[in-house]
Amino acid sequence: MKADIFVLSAPAGGGKTTIANLLLKEIPDLQRIVTYTTRKPRPGEKNGVDYVFVSKEEFEKLIQENAFLEHAIVHGNYYGTPKREVFELIEKGIDVLLVIDVQGMRQIKSNYKDIISIFLIPPSFDELKLRMKKRGDSEEEIEKRLHTAIKELKAWKEYDFIVINDDIQKAKENTKYIILSNRLKTKRFDISKIEDEKLRNLLK
Amino acid sequence: MKADIFVLSAPAGGGKTTIANLLLKEIPDLQRIVTYTTRKPRPGEKNGVDYVFVSKEEFEKLIQENAFLEHAIVHGNYYGTPKREVFELIEKGIDVLLVIDVQGMRQIKSNYKDIISIFLIPPSFDELKLRMKKRGDSEEEIEKRLHTAIKELKAWKEYDFIVINDDIQKAKENTKYIILSNRLKTKRFDISKIEDEKLRNLLK
Numbered sequence: 001m002k003a004d005i006f007v008l009s010a011p012a013g014g015g016k017t018t019i020a021n022l023l024l025k026e027i028p029d030l031q032r033i034v035t036y037t038t039r040k041p042r043p044g045e046k047n048g049v050d051y052v053f054v055s056k057e058e059f060e061k062l063i064q065e066n067a068f069l070e071h072a073i074v075h076g077n078y079y080g081t082p083k084r085e086v087f088e089l090i091e092k093g094i095d096v097l098l099v100i101d102v103q104g105m106r107q108i109k110s111n112y113k114d115i116i117s118i119f120l121i122p123p124s125f126d127e128l129k130l131r132m133k134k135r136g137d138s139e140e141e142i143e144k145r146l147h148t149a150i151k152e153l154k155a156w157k158e159y160d161f162i163v164i165n166d167d168i169q170k171a172k173e174n175t176k177y178i179i180l181s182n183r184l185k186t187k188r189f190d191i192s193k194i195e196d197e198k199l200r201n202l203l204k
Numbered sequence: 205m206k207a208d209i210f211v212l213s214a215p216a217g218g219g220k221t222t223i224a225n226l227l228l229k230e231i232p233d234l235q236r237i238v239t240y241t242t243r244k245p246r247p248g249e250k251n252g253v254d255y256v257f258v259s260k261e262e263f264e265k266l267i268q269e270n271a272f273l274e275h276a277i278v279h280g281n282y283y284g285t286p287k288r289e290v291f292e293l294i295e296k297g298i299d300v301l302l303v304i305d306v307q308g309m310r311q312i313k314s315n316y317k318d319i320i321s322i323f324l325i326p327p328s329f330d331e332l333k334l335r336m337k338k339r340g341d342s343e344e345e346i347e348k349r350l351h352t353a354i355k356e357l358k359a360w361k362e363y364d365f366i367v368i369n370d371d372i373q374k375a376k377e378n379t380k381y382i383i384l385s386n387r388l389k390t391k392r393f394d395i396s397k398i399e400d401e402k403l404r405n406l407l408k
Binding site: 123 | 323325326327328329330331354357358360361363364365366367368378380381382384385386388389390393398399400402403406407
C-alpha cells in the first residue's frame with residue numbers, strides 16, 4: 001500500500017474542518033478530497049474548495065454511475081465522496097483525508113476495511129452548543145444539529161482513534177501523530193528509498 | 205488495556221539506546237525496564253540503570269522461577285526482561301519501553317501478540333560500522349557484531365514499524381509519534397477521564 005485513507009469525523013461543531021485545514025497545511029503528501037453536495041453554499045463557501053456544489057439531478061446521475069466511495073442524505077441534502085479522486089492520490093503515494101460524518105465512515109468501512117478512522121470529541125456538551133451558536137446557525141438549525149450530534153457521539157467506539165478537541169492546536173498535533181506514525185508502518189516501508197546499495201541489498 | 209508494551213530493536217550500533225533515552229526524557233508515562241544480564245559492565249555502565257548485572261547462577265535461578273518475559277544468550281551472555289516490573293507499570297497505565305534484540309522481540313511476541321514493535325534501521329551499512337568503531341569496540345568485537353547486525357537487519361519485516369535512523373532527532377520524533385498516537389487508539393480511550401458529566405453520559 002503506497003498511501004492510506006484517513007477519515008476524520010466529529011459531531012457538527014466538533015471542529016473537524018478547522019483541524020483538517022491545519023493538517024493539510026502542515027503535513028506534506030496529505031490531501032483532502034472535496035465532497036460533492038446538493039446543499040446550498042453558506043456565505044463564504046467556495047465551489048470546488050469547501051464542497052463541489054451540484055444539483056440533485058447531477059448527484060443522482062453520479063450515484064448511478066457508481067462514482068461515490070460513500071454518499072448520504074443529511075437534513076435533506078446529498079453528500080458524497082468521489083471515488084476516482086481518492087484512488088488517483090493513493091496511487092501517487094499521497095495520503096487522503098476525508099472529512100465525513102458517521103454514516104459516511106460506515107459506508108466506506110464496509111468496502112475498505114483498511115481505512116484509518118479518527119473521531120474528534122468536544123471537551124463538553126455545552127462547548128459543542130456554543131460552537132454551533134458561534135457559527136451563526138439558527139436556533140432551529142442548532143436544535144436539529146444537536147439532535148444529530150448526540151446520535152453521532154455514540155458512534156465513537158466504531159472509530160480507530162479518539163482525539164479530544166479541547167484545544168485546537170493540541171488536537172491538531174495529536175491527529176498529526178496518527179497520520180505521521182502510520183507512514184512508519186512496515187507495510188508502508190519502501191526499500192527502494194534506501195539510498196545505500198549495500199544496505200538495500202541486505203534488507204531484501 | 206491501560207498501557208502498552210513497546211519493543212525497540214536495532215542492530216548493534218543502530219542507536220537504540222540513545223533514542224530510548226531521549227524518548228524517556230520527553231514522553232510522560234513511559235518507562236524503560238532495565239534488562240538483566242550476565243555480561244560484564246562496560247566502562248561507565250551502572251548497575252540497575254544500564255543493566256541489572258547478575259551472575260550466571262542468579263540468572264539461571266530466575267529462569268527457573270519463570271521470572272522473564274524473554275531471555276536469550278547473545279555472544280555467550282544471558283540477557284533477560286523481568287516480567288513482574290513490566291506488568292506492574294502496565295497496570296498503573298504507564299507505557300513500557302523495552303530495548304531488546306530480535307530474538308527477544310520474537311519471544312515476547314509469541315506470548316503477547318499486542319506488543320508494538322519498532323525497528324531502527326541505520327541509513328547505510330558503512331554508518332553502522334562507523335558507529336561501532338566510535339563506541340570503541342575492538343576489531344574482533346566489530347566483526348562479530350557486524351555479523352549479527354546483518355542477520356538482524358533481515359528481521360525488519362517482523363516488526364510493526366520501521367524508523368530510519370539517519371538523524372537522531374528525526375528518528376526520535378518519529379518514534380515519539382508511534383508511542384503518542386498509540387495512546388489515542390479507541391481501546392485506550394477512558395470515558396471516566398471526560399470531566400463534563402453530560403458528555404460522559406452521552407458517550408456511555
